[in-house]
Amino acid sequence: METAIYKTRLLTRRDELNARLQTIEHDLDQKKDPDIEERSVESEGDEVMESLGQSGLLELKAIDAALSRIEGGTFGICAQCEEPIAEQRLEAIPMAALCQKCAAAA
Template structure:
């Protein structure tokens, strides 16, 4: 796993976060403009439900961004790809799937 790949994934997560923040702001604005009782709308999901979903995705994206930042710090420190528990190398296949992995499969 290269620094460039981590930075690319970080940029992708950052872009998704920007879209989610815009969606969340749109839901907030819609709920301020609309006094309708969307809790009893038979047509589908409520604004509150959709806002809750976007908020959860936003929290997950922010967590992912922190993980990628920590992985980039490990790259800079020369410890990327080394298990934090046992000190063995983390398999390249694991890093391909989970670039921010801190532990090897055995320790996970």
């Protein structure tokens, strides 16, 4: 399997996520509006940004794990059953650690 393409895609996505997470962190650090109604709206927005930040951190973790598998020579091999992961699955989810069958069972 040619992993260079996947590595490039994963590194690009990691850079995008890092930039997004920096923006979220910056936005969350902004001074809050003194108006109580505006603070309420800001609070709701902060909850959404925090949720996006958490999902971004989880995706970063998965990307780093996939990059480690590339370096270790196990990329594209299911971490559970050790069978090859279908190319179509890796095209859709390049950080996939499990084949379709094992992912469905989990």
